[in-house]
Amino acid sequence: MASESRTFIEEARRAQIITCAIEVLATQGYARTSLARVARLAKISTGVIPYHFGGKAQLIQAVVAEVARLATDMMVPRILAQPTATEGLRAYIEGNLEFMRLHRKPLLALMEIVTHERGDGGGPGPYDEQAEIAIADLEKLLGWGKRTGEFRDLDPHSMAVIIRGAIDAVPGRLVRDPHLDLDPLIRELVTTFAIATRRQR
Amino acid sequence: MASESRTFIEEARRAQIITCAIEVLATQGYARTSLARVARLAKISTGVIPYHFGGKAQLIQAVVAEVARLATDMMVPRILAQPTATEGLRAYIEGNLEFMRLHRKPLLALMEIVTHERGDGGGPGPYDEQAEIAIADLEKLLGWGKRTGEFRDLDPHSMAVIIRGAIDAVPGRLVRDPHLDLDPLIRELVTTFAIATRRQR
Amino acid sequence: MASESRTFIEEARRAQIITCAIEVLATQGYARTSLARVARLAKISTGVIPYHFGGKAQLIQAVVAEVARLATDMMVPRILAQPTATEGLRAYIEGNLEFMRLHRKPLLALMEIVTHERGDGGGPGPYDEQAEIAIADLEKLLGWGKRTGEFRDLDPHSMAVIIRGAIDAVPGRLVRDPHLDLDPLIRELVTTFAIATRRQR
Amino acid sequence: MASESRTFIEEARRAQIITCAIEVLATQGYARTSLARVARLAKISTGVIPYHFGGKAQLIQAVVAEVARLATDMMVPRILAQPTATEGLRAYIEGNLEFMRLHRKPLLALMEIVTHERGDGGGPGPYDEQAEIAIADLEKLLGWGKRTGEFRDLDPHSMAVIIRGAIDAVPGRLVRDPHLDLDPLIRELVTTFAIATRRQR
DNA sequence: TATGAATGAGCATTCATTCAT
DNA sequence: AATGAATGAATGCTCATTCAT
Numbered sequence A, B, C, D: 001m002a003s004e005s006r007t008f009i010e011e012a013r014r015a016q017i018i019t020c021a022i023e024v025l026a027t028q029g030y031a032r033t034s035l036a037r038v039a040r041l042a043k044i045s046t047g048v049i050p051y052h053f054g055g056k057a058q059l060i061q062a063v064v065a066e067v068a069r070l071a072t073d074m075m076v077p078r079i080l081a082q083p084t085a086t087e088g089l090r091a092y093i094e095g096n097l098e099f100m101r102l103h104r105k106p107l108l109a110l111m112e113i114v115t116h117e118r119g120d121g122g123g124p125g126p127y128d129e130q131a132e133i134a135i136a137d138l139e140k141l142l143g144w145g146k147r148t149g150e151f152r153d154l155d156p157h158s159m160a161v162i163i164r165g166a167i168d169a170v171p172g173r174l175v176r177d178p179h180l181d182l183d184p185l186i187r188e189l190v191t192t193f194a195i196a197t198r199r200q201r
Numbered sequence E: 001t002a003t004g005a006a007t008g009a010g011c012a013t014t015c016a017t018t019c020a021t
Numbered sequence F: 001a002a003t004g005a006a007t008g009a010a011t012g013c014t015c016a017t018t019c020a021t
Helices: A008-028 A035-042 A048-053 A056-080 A085-102 A104-116 A128-147 A156-176 A182-197 B008-028 B035-042 B048-053 B056-080 B085-102 B104-116 B128-148 B156-176 B182-197 C008-028 C035-042 C048-053 C056-080 C085-102 C104-116 C128-148 C156-176 C182-197 D008-028 D035-042 D048-053 D056-080 D085-102 D104-116 D128-148 D156-176 D182-197
Strands: none
Touching: A008 A035, A008 A048, A008 A056, A008 A104, A035 A048, A035 A056, A048 A056, A056 A085, A056 A104, A056 A128, A085 A104, A085 A128, A085 A156, A085 A182, A104 A128, A104 A156, A104 B104, A128 A156, A128 B156, A156 A182, A156 B128, A156 B156, A156 B182, A182 B156, A182 B182, B008 B035, B008 B048, B008 B056, B008 B104, B035 B048, B035 B056, B048 B056, B056 B085, B056 B104, B056 B128, B085 B104, B085 B128, B085 B156, B085 B182, B104 B128, B104 B156, B128 B156, B156 B182, C008 C035, C008 C048, C008 C056, C008 C104, C035 C048, C035 C056, C048 C056, C056 C085, C056 C104, C056 C128, C085 C104, C085 C128, C085 C156, C085 C182, C104 C128, C104 C156, C104 D104, C128 C156, C128 D156, C156 C182, C156 D128, C156 D156, C156 D182, C182 D156, C182 D182, D008 D035, D008 D048, D008 D056, D008 D104, D035 D048, D035 D056, D048 D056, D056 D085, D056 D104, D056 D128, D085 D104, D085 D128, D085 D156, D085 D182, D104 D128, D104 D156, D128 D156, D156 D182
8 A cells, every 4th residue: 555655744744644635625615726725724844735736737636635535534335235226316316415414525536536637648537437437336336227127128337427417506506505305316316316217117 | 589689709709708608518527617618619818707607606697697588499399289198208218318318518517517516505505496496397287187186195396306316317418428328318218207107006 | 281182081180189188197097097097088999090190109199299289278378467577476376277167077187197107117207397397487587586586596406496396286185076166275285486486584 | 013023034025025126116107117127126926026026016015115215214304403493394395306316216215106096087196195284294394484473474275395306307407417516506495495484574 | 865046948928110991 | 180099018816736844
């Protein structure tokens, strides 16, 4: 593990910087997230960030890794614990929205990064991979349900795109209205995709 | 009409600049869309853009207006022509995806703007309104279906968020894979929301 | 005369542009006086000004000439009509302030130009000459009074600088407070320099 | 004190930049005083100035503060030390002109700023206050002389405007002729306002 | 380890001027 | 005689990064 080669104090600094970067990303947006702003919030000097992370790109990467870790820790066991694909899908949706509720800022930061980061020539960014993995995981879940006969004869890839799209629309709503009540949204998501995936009579 | 007070040559320049701005937005992304880059593509000098549009913000606005015009022209009559809410919803989804197929770059440009433009303090941007209107329109369509008894007792707002989210996920896929076959996606979208909204026995 | 080589219509255009330039200079200040702004006020196109005047510098020059003409027309006969140097000095001061009252905007425009215009390398500007002439005229008036024994043994050049300085301070006050009552100021100016120049017992 | 929170090196840079700004203002004039020119003179890169001062406006402000400090240090004790208003007025005039002799460039820089800086809409600038204070101070001095019966029944405000105007005319002469002998001017100023203010028999 | 001063490129915008129409 | 589109330089400013201390 990379962190093993890092001193305790360095690890603490990195964590502090990542936290501040998340704060700035979530509240100011990607475009206003400059190293200077992050450093100001962390009450450290600007040069520290390139020093610890190598550059802005690597800081962003570290933020992504951190949020991904948080999300994985919370959601994966929850989903794997389900006995059926139907239950698994519900746990997936609920887990995702529960995560938004509990870790709103990290989630918003991640959304900022994913939607704004681009490749050198303006091409697909380095974090599309992340989204790709999310789609693939969902595809597996849907494939499971098809195999067990719980789900209808749906196209797993398309359906995965649809479900992820529906889920990913939520953070955007949260930005606009921080007091938005997520409960009806969760209910409708669960219901919609329960109905839409189950084997039709 | 504002355009009537404009010279033919001015209108042509504006159109050319808007086209180039769409090109840059779609291929380079919002962050890399500077007036300098747009001007370079249009083979004009940078100052021409503030000259014709007043400023960057107004250029962006003009792009949004142009794309909105394209989208409205294509989709509104199509949806209004449907006899039932069910047919209307199908037309809505198909219309949206048809638009993506025919006007990919304008659509991508619009997505860039909507997701990246922010208010002064990092708050909600000036184009969230646009998204809000889209949600509201969809809510009306869903309300119609509920009143006629075609749709189940769904929460129109939540369902509108879900459907728009699912649709808005598509452009992101198109960026990654320009040769993506949209047909299965359209089919699955139509099927999913047909099943998920209809009155359950 | 240069104007003889100009058509009537051209002369009218020039006059219109000069009037607008005075307006902009007086209300917006020198720095905000761009050809574009003058043209906008005159409801003509920007290029007309270089066309008629050759360039911004010549427009400025024309404004100066216009205001100088106004001032000369009003003040010179008034002063020359006085029988004594003492009366002449009073007429000079009163004439200057009367001019400010009647032609405030042209006067302010002139002040803007004189204080802001600079030579190519930042050196003395092309309109210091104007000020020099004003000082010299005043010196002559003071010399006259010394010769007739009306005035004390003052240094005409220094006293001319002082009187002009005192007079030139007034427009600055007018900018700050457009409703400033000039009467006490005129009275005090006349009194002060009557006392300060007269032969002391 | 604000400067205590600044590094030694930062304080030195600020001082260097202020000095260069004064130099440019005094020799090139306000309009030609761009951050780029100041930076070129200081042999630093342009961005350093916003870095240290926050922006051009703050640099200008720092120059004003610096010159005001110089002037206050030199003149205030000198005037307060005088036993009578008459002596006070003489000290005021002499102090002002002595300052011009010793700190010509800072004074010219200040004049450039005061006469050129304007508010957003072309209205009164942020440094008119400064001039207002100068007038008010002078009014107090004149009021003192009236109360003690040293001065005639003059209008303190008008007389203050006249005296300041006469003094402020001097820098303009210095710009034109750097080798101008100030002594006759000082003498005439002192004499003029001694005569013009004293109680008349 | 950390600082914060400095660089140099890039940004949007404004300007006087030119010139084809 | 006039238009208004276009140019190219200059403006103040922000940014990620580097580096001596």
